[in-house]
Amino acid sequence: MNSVVIALQQLQLALNAEFADAPGLKQLSFALNLSNASDALAWLTSQPLYPQFYWQQRNGDDEIAALGAVRHFETLNTARAFLDDYADQPTIRITGVNAFDPAKSFLFLPRLEWRRTGGGAFLCLQLYSDTSLQDDARAAQQFLEQILPAKQLPLQRLNCVGEQHFPAEPEWQQLIGRAITAIEEHQLDKVVLARATDLQFTTAVSAAGFMAASRRVNLNCYHFLMVFDASHAFLGSSPERLWRRIDNALRTEALAGTVANHPDDHRAWTLGQWLLKDDKNQRENMLVVEDICQRLQKTVGAIDVLPPQVVRLRKVQHLRRCIWTDLTQPDDAACLAMLQPTAAVAGLPRDVAHDFIAQNEPFEREWYAGSAGYLSQRQAEFCVALRSAKVTNNIVRLYAGAGIVAGSDAMEEWQEIENKAAGLRTLLTKAAF
Template sequence: RATDLHFASPVNAAAMMAASRRLNLNCYHFYMAFDGENAFLGSSPERLWRRRDKALRTEALAGTVANHPDDKQAQQLGEWLMADDKNQRENMLVVEDICQRLQADTQTLDVLPPQVLRLRKVQHLRRCIWTSLNKADDVICLHQLQPTAAVAGLPRDLARQFIARHEPFTREWYAGSAGYLSLQQSEFCVSLRSAKISGNVVRLYAGAGIVRGSDPEQEWQEIDNKA
């Protein structure tokens, strides 16, 4: 979903990024300024991959419930998330897709037990996936992991065609990837929980995964929580 907010004067993108860094912990923060009035920025909870030589770590971050400022209530919500069939299936769809796409270019794939990642407004199911690449090549990582099943759907080609026909806005940088690379190491995140600054207009991006068993009202509330 894209939501446009109009302000009386140009928005200070750097100040917005600084505020997001203070508020959104346990996230990857990215900021791209194209000129004095145009920028793309965000605070994403989702690692696309991290590589150290041939050692590769990625993850499936899918399945969401609200957070709560009270630790006990937040824990109860997290326990519900761990036990919920729909959210577990949503997460495992992403796990299976990642493993299938990486298997030809890696050694044994280790899928770690699920965890709950607690953020400021939501909590996510996360399964970390560890492996070793046959060769240290970030082109392989990018080609196989981007776009993720969580943002592009499955089966990927048909889902992307459906999105192109029916989604009422252009994603541009949203749901892409942001990070760094070098010969020895690299790390990228999925560019989620993001905003595009265009002068006095801020476009907020957020989304939710739809699978069998999804409730439209709950999915819309999830997007509200993320935005």
């Protein structure tokens, strides 16, 4: 077992070997001692190299810190095709994010990946070239020479000097009115409408510090950070799995229906019991379940829908039903096409709801309500990119959405998105993170 520093030295020594002056893909990997390994997020965001991608599974068993891109992929289809070309290398992972429009992705084969799975951790270096692995090994040496020691994640004292909602509250009420009219006219069964909130600060916001603060307090969530360059990042702490695949086994879920959380356990339990019995929230959740099952049925075996659960988060509680099945073949591109966007982030019917969102929301969702994660030959996992924010220098854009169905109330839905946004907002408006 090695520290990160020793593993990096071993990688540099391994690159002195002879590599073929021919196309190819090769992974070099050394085990890490978890007791000595630095925090993956701190190590990753100490580097002056981009892109950077951090991802942690919501149960904490899987963690990725990916640095530098050997190969970019603009769609998940092309990423999956690349993996299929190298089916003899099942440990290779491609990481990144898919936009709300699943035809657009920012996925990459990392040059260097800090990977923890269960009790084991590894530092992996990828070599790839469509002309000469020998040349890419020299490029990898130069890359490793730029790696810096991990620094402590920054503490910031932020001063918010501006705030703007898109839409503002009066426009939100009008938007909900249009949605309810469309539902009453049977154009839609449900539409999920979102709000973007821009917060302006006096200094640039550290996306790494923001992510670390969220990771500390937003428990039972996936945590993800996509740093495109020194000024632009997208991050979030999401409770919702889009899909997990191990070989042909598929796990997905319907997370829809919301009530506030409460610091008192008994009060929180009472609210959760109300959520389990509330007709509006149950209907909202079952619409998502039925939609997922309908989309899956042509490409899977038997579908098991588990009983409803209440998921308790820091600011809100959600209704969740897990859905388990087996794919006829392990096709991640098909999973993305079938499952994103789900009815929990878009609505029903999906195409009609998607059009309503495009025509009526006053901002572009971009990566919000898309997905973040990884894919490989044997397994893949993506979370829905919710409870998320875009960081651009000193501007932070927070996103939150609410499912609109028959009987929805505009003011109640406004309060719901306030509660959802508070999971990240309170971190920015506290004294420091």
